[in-house]
Amino acid sequence: MVDVVVVGLVCRDIVMTVDELPASGSVPVGTRIETLGGAANQAVGARQLGLSAGLVGVVGQDTAADLVLDQARRDGIEVSGVVRREGGTTPLVVGVVEADATHRLLEHVPAEALLTPADVRAGAPIVGAARAVVADLQQPDDAVAETVRLGAAAGALVVLDGAPDDPDALADVWDGVSVLRADDDELAAYVGSVPEGTDAVVDAARELVARGPGVVALGAGQAGNVVAWRGGARVFPRLGEEPVDVTGGGDAFVAGLLRALLDGADPETAGWWASAAAALTVTRLGGRPDLDAEAVAREAERAAGR
Template sequence: MDEQRSPESRQQPETRQPETRQPTVVVVGHAARDLVLRADDLPAAGGSAVVEERIERLGGKGANIAVGVRQLHPSAAVALVAVLGDDAPGESGRREAVAAGIDVAHVARRGDTALLVDVVTGEGERRLLEHVTPESQLTPADIDAAEAALAGADVVVLQLQQPADALVRAARFAFEGGARIVLDGAIEGDERDELLSVADVVRADAAEASILTGVEVATRDDVRRAAEGLLGRGARIVALAVPDEGDLVCWSGGERFLPHVEQRVVDPTGGGDAFVAGIVAGLLLGAEPGRIGEIASEAAGSTVQRLGGHPELSPPAEQE
């Protein structure tokens, strides 16, 4: 970006009053067809297993986040920038997104829809199979077509499993329009530094946090050091996963640890997507950082209690 917000100008977390006009959110990320299969046990090589439950619907991290934001903040206008295939699963996914209240004007249609197969055992163990082709990924041309939406948004979520050139271009439009930018995941190279320089919020799991910061993340102290590094780059809020424990939300002058839910996890798929949706909802509500983390953690905890990554969330108390 030609002009970057200085870390000093972005250090204090911003507590805003709830929006009086309709807030706008744009999610840049992946859309796919989800096939979720639950079996009591996985078969050995050459064997078979009975599928106890099967679900097919719109999925992908970008689509899940967009749907989650809409559920948590029903008054928000939520647009998805993604790719669905020019095929029957793509059309079905588009219709599901519309039914969920998502603006799909900037969902490109080409090739085959990406397929995500989520195989879950009765003990909540997951195996994920992905068929994601290059044509199902966003291009700079797709981003250019969404320039007006990105430049006019209040919050833009960049799901970092997309090609770097498309992400940087989206960040540029969002930054120039004054949006609050939420990064989800990790990216390497020069693009990482450029995206971190304009991020208001950074969300990552432990492996992603290591990629972003160079800190090997295994303990809560490791997570704290990684978060401090990201805050030093200018982020207002950093939310990082502590392996097997929970999530640590940090901001200038404060932090809050949010333990994982105590209930048995049915399927971990989509927990991180719901967490990001919760962050966005908290931002739109003008909540303080600790409360934003709480909303996000509650959304994630709810999602992992159900099969599949598709969220089924209720607005937080502030929105009811």
């Protein structure tokens, strides 16, 4: 039994810095990082914040699979729910970050590395025993629906992260969603269009809470994030220093939110934890978080008190 099970993309991340990407031709790379990435970063962040964590996902039978699974084990993450697909290729995300913090993610997720409902059911021993389950919508809608179903049936806090390909695909399991997280550009899938301005995002968050989830956390561009809950909503500004690389900010946000909610904190306090965890991640290169619960708590309290 683990606190948090993340059901989603388990990949190899290669992050590289360049001064500026040329129109064509060669450019030298300054720093290169190669590690575990994808939705797995939510499990890494949860673990760093003192929760136990597990993964359900798909890797290949290549050397990259060894690399990411070894890293996950070193991170103390339960990987018995990760399928090693026969003949498959482990997904790879290459992040390119320019000196002005412009970032691009080149995502290679082979079709055979996507989760199926059967993969999710194979992970039922850990999904069904978790206190919280994160369903990553970068995976096919039917696998996500199966994840929500299993998590809800087990009484877990179910976090839906992202936007479905088909807005109707989750209708049957919508009642099982406890927390909805969507970035700025994913919001249109739920409310028909991208809301303009922070007030419109707050309205959208309140509307989504009225439709079911107890907590809704939405990206709100430069304004930061909006969290709404039954009886309230507020804007959480971006905390900390200027971002070096925004990759992983959303994953760390979810990890911080979960840590606080599983501790029994109210949604407003959880919003500050989430914002603090995101802030401490985006000042580093790559999507991998490097959190500790005390630092996040300190930053969350400082920000909430101001």
